[in-house]
Every structure is written in structure tokens, then in C-alpha cells.
Amino acid sequence: MQLNLKPVFLSICVIFGLFIFISNTLKLELKIKSDILTNKVNDKNFKDNDKNLNINIQKEINQNNNIIEFKRDLPDKKLNQISIIVKKDQTFSEILDNFNLINKRKYQLINAISEHFDLRDLKVNQKIIFFIDKNEELKEIIIEIDFKTNLKIILNSQIKIEKKELKTYSIIESKEYLIKDSLYADGVKSNLPNKIIIKLIQLFSFDLDFQRDIKKDTEVSVSYEITNVENKSQYSYGDINYARITIKNNTLEYFKFTTDDGFIDYFNREGKNVKKSILKTPLDGAKVSSNFGMRKHPILGFNKMHKGIDFAAPKGTPVYAGGNGVIEIAGNNGAYGKYIRIRHTNDYKTAYAHLSGFRKGISKGVRVNQGDIIGYVGSTGRSTGPHLHYEIIYQGKQINPLTLKLPSGKILQGDELKRFQRKYKMIFAEHLNNLFE
Numbered sequence: 001m002q003l004n005l006k007p008v009f010l011s012i013c014v015i016f017g018l019f020i021f022i023s024n025t026l027k028l029e030l031k032i033k034s035d036i037l038t039n040k041v042n043d044k045n046f047k048d049n050d051k052n053l054n055i056n057i058q059k060e061i062n063q064n065n066n067i068i069e070f071k072r073d074l075p076d077k078k079l080n081q082i083s084i085i086v087k088k089d090q091t092f093s094e095i096l097d098n099f100n101l102i103n104k105r106k107y108q109l110i111n112a113i114s115e116h117f118d119l120r121d122l123k124v125n126q127k128i129i130f131f132i133d134k135n136e137e138l139k140e141i142i143i144e145i146d147f148k149t150n151l152k153i154i155l156n157s158q159i160k161i162e163k164k165e166l167k168t169y170s171i172i173e174s175k176e177y178l179i180k181d182s183l184y185a186d187g188v189k190s191n192l193p194n195k196i197i198i199k200l201i202q203l204f205s206f207d208l209d210f211q212r213d214i215k216k217d218t219e220v221s222v223s224y225e226i227t228n229v230e231n232k233s234q235y236s237y238g239d240i241n242y243a244r245i246t247i248k249n250n251t252l253e254y255f256k257f258t259t260d261d262g263f264i265d266y267f268n269r270e271g272k273n274v275k276k277s278i279l280k281t282p283l284d285g286a287k288v289s290s291n292f293g294m295r296k297h298p299i300l301g302f303n304k305m306h307k308g309i310d311f312a313a314p315k316g317t318p319v320y321a322g323g324n325g326v327i328e329i330a331g332n333n334g335a336y337g338k339y340i341r342i343r344h345t346n347d348y349k350t351a352y353a354h355l356s357g358f359r360k361g362i363s364k365g366v367r368v369n370q371g372d373i374i375g376y377v378g379s380t381g382r383s384t385g386p387h388l389h390y391e392i393i394y395q396g397k398q399i400n401p402l403t404l405k406l407p408s409g410k411i412l413q414g415d416e417l418k419r420f421q422r423k424y425k426m427i428f429a430e431h432l433n434n435l436f437e
């Protein structure tokens with residue numbers, strides 16, 4: 001008896017040891033995977049999403065590889081919910097390999113979805129939710145197409161697909177800060193979303209020369225829309241509703257208003273449109289490196305009229321259309337390098353030189369709106385380093401953009417003015433209420 005017990009005891013020990021070893025290896029592997037994934041998530045930008053979402057997703061991923069089990073919002077109590085975060089270079093077909101699907105069914109499914117949504121548009125870090133029954137059979141998939149639209153795929157004998165618009169609601173957020181360093185840097189420090197800071201810069205750029213006008217302790221105050229989606233942590237930023245900047249004793253105010261002709265625009269308290277026909281600075285955060293006027297040419301060496309403004313900025317910085325208009329030239333233009341010229345109304349044109357490239361779709365005859373990205377800062381043509389050479393041309397002659405007095409826009413009158421006055425008082429009251437509640 002004693003002799004027979006020994007091998008049994010030994011086998012139990014071996015099996016137990018093996019179990020411990022396998023489970024530890026598995027844990028370790030999962031941990032490594034989750035670390036890699038966490039890093040990936042950190043690297044990838046959730047630009048339009050907030051920090052909370054980022055944290056939520058990380059937490060979910062950390063729980064168990066990139067597959068996470070959810071307990072909320074089960075459409076059917078019998079189904080288990082599994083969320084998968086799309087990794088870089090991962091195809092939908094590869095994701096489906098996590099589930100027991102025969103090839104025929106898999107391709108049937110991919111074909112059915114492709115009729116409604118191009119699966120190549122899946123983004124890194126996008127979440128796809130799968131529902132399986134207790135036999136691990138895939139019953140339902142939810143793909144979040146954009147922040148407020150879901151594609152729901154139901155897998156029965158037939159595959160049924162429905163597009164679902166989710167309910168959204170908007171709130172207004174308000175912030176106020178002093179500029180110590182720059183409008184941009186202090187905006188970031190005050191937790192202003194990137195997208196809103198860029199809109200703020202574009203709005204102010206109609207009236208301000210950032211280098212000359214903005215001094216230390218300039219006060220900025222802003223209200224903007226946040227659109228939330230019901231039952232989701234995700235949201236997007238909308239328009240600026242109100243903005244104010246106080247320089248010395250001069251206060252500039254901007255109120256969002258939809259005019260009678262249906263355009264969304266910005267007006268001051270007097271009902272004067274603050275938008276100008278052409279931007280003085282068609283890029284963000286740039287420094288003027290060479291002004292309009294006579295100068296010793298950095299490459300040619302002799303004195304030459306500089307018929308534009310040079311803005312020093314890193315290669316790849318987006319360049320905006322200075323005004324609404326039509327692209328007249330987009331191509332190589334000798335010493336100007338890669339060059340764009342836009343024709344605006346009232347005999348105005350703007351030109352952009354030394355670009356590293358053009359935005360996709362920008363070519364002769366294309367219509368652009370003020371603030372649209374048209375190209376990227378570079379150093380092509382006769383250039384000593386990355387910068388934008390910007391010209392404003394009036395009746396065929398280059399003029400100095402910084403001293404240019406541009407025609408101002410619409411002035412509200414009559415009933416439209418009265419409607420605006422009611423609106424701006426509401427916007428302002430909400431702004432103050434948000435700031436000081």
C-alpha cells in the first residue's frame with residue numbers, strides 16, 4: 001500500500017506544480033500585454049476626448065489584456081459583453097478571430113457590415129463591443145462609428161444591421177485665465193481643450209497681432225459648448241459661445257450669434273461683426289521672423305524689398321486659408337517653393353510660400369473657407385529654414401498685412417439687432433453664472 005501511494009502523491013505534486021507554473025506564466029503574459037497596451041493608449045492621442053475617458057479605457061484594459069468584460073447596459077441578461085480596443089494595424093477580421101466563427105460566417109459578417117460601414121475606417125483605440133451567449137456564440141456587435149452613432153449588428157440565422165443615432169445634450173463650460181507666457185500655453189495650463197484654444201486664437205486673430213498686443217497678465221475669458229452622448233463618457237467640443245480679452249484698457253468681446261440668413265458668426269455688444277475678411281496671421285503660435293519692407297536678403301545678400309511677412313514655425317505646422325476664396329495656384333513656383341495663392345472678394349488675394357506640402361484636396365479651383373487648413377509650413381524654394389512667407393495682395397500689389405485696415409463685416413440692425421441683444425445677455429449671464437457659481 002505504502003509503495004503504491006508514493007507515485008500517486010508524486011503525480012499530484014507534479015500536476016499541482018504545473019498548474020501553478022502555467023497560471024503564473026499566463027498572468028505574467030497578460031500583465032506584459034496589458035502594460036504594452038497601456039503604453040499604446042498613452043501614446044495614442046485622445047485629442048478630442050477628455051482625460052476621464054482616457055483613464056477609464058486604461059482601467060478597462062488593465063483589467064485583462066485588451067478584452068474587457070462589462071456589466072452595465074446588457075441588452076439581454078443572458079449575453080456576456082466583451083469590449084475590444086482596436087490595436088494598431090489590427091483588422092476587423094483579426095479581431096473576429098477571438099470568437100468561434102466558421103470562415104463562411106466570418107466573411108458573411110464582414111460583407112454585411114461593409115455595406116453600412118467601411119471597416120478600414122476603424123481607428124486605433126476604437127472600442128468594439130461583442131455580445132456572446134453562454135455557449136460563447138457571437139450574438140451581437142456594437143461598433144461606435146463616431147461619437148454619437150452606433151452600428152448594431154445582430155447575428156441570428158440572418159445578419160441584421162441597424163444604425164443608431166444616440167441622444168446628445170450640450171452644456172456650456174466657462175474658463176478665465178491670465179496670460180503669463182502665451183495665450184496657448186496658459187490656456188493649456190488652465191485645462192482649456194486644445195480644440196477650443198485653436199478656435200480662440202482664430203477668433204482673436206481678426207483683431208490682434210499676438211506678438212505686439214498681448215502683454216503679460218492679459219486676461220482671457222471664454223465659454224464653449226460640450227456635447228455629451230447619453231450613457232457614454234465620450235464627448236466633443238463645439239463652438240465658442242463667448243470670448244473676451246482685455247488688453248490694457250481695451251476690451252474685445254465676441255458673442256456667438258446665428259444671423260437671419262443662418263450663418264453662425266461673432267458680434268460685439270454693439271452688434272458689429274468681428275470677423276474680418278482676411279486673417280493677419282494664418283497659422284498658430286508663429287513668430288514674425290521678417291517684416292514687410294526693405295531688408296538685406298538672407299540668401300541673395302543685397303537689399304531687397306520683402307513683400308510679405310515671414311512667420312517662423314516648425315515644419316509641418318498647419319497653414320490656414322486667410323479668408324474665404326478660391327485656390328488660384330497650388331504648385332511649385334520657383335524661389336517661392338511650394339506655393340498657394342487664394343483669390344478673395346474685393347480684389348484681395350493671399351499667397352503662402354515655402355510650404356512643405358499641400359493639404360489633400362487642395363488644388364486650383366477649389367473653394368476654401370477662412371481658417372481651413374490648406375498646407376503645411378516647410379522650407380521649399382529659396383529659404384534658409386522652415387517658415388511661412390505670407391503675402392496679402394490688393395489689386396495686384398503686395399501690401400503690408402500687419403498695418404492693413406481690413407473692411408469690417410456686417411452690422412446688425414432692427415429686429416435682428418434686438419434678437420441679438422436678447423441672445424448676448426443670455427450668453428453673458430450664463431458665462432458669469434458658470435464662472436462664479
Ligand SMILES: [Zn+2]
Pocket residue numbers: 290306308309310388389390
Ligand atoms: Zn518672406
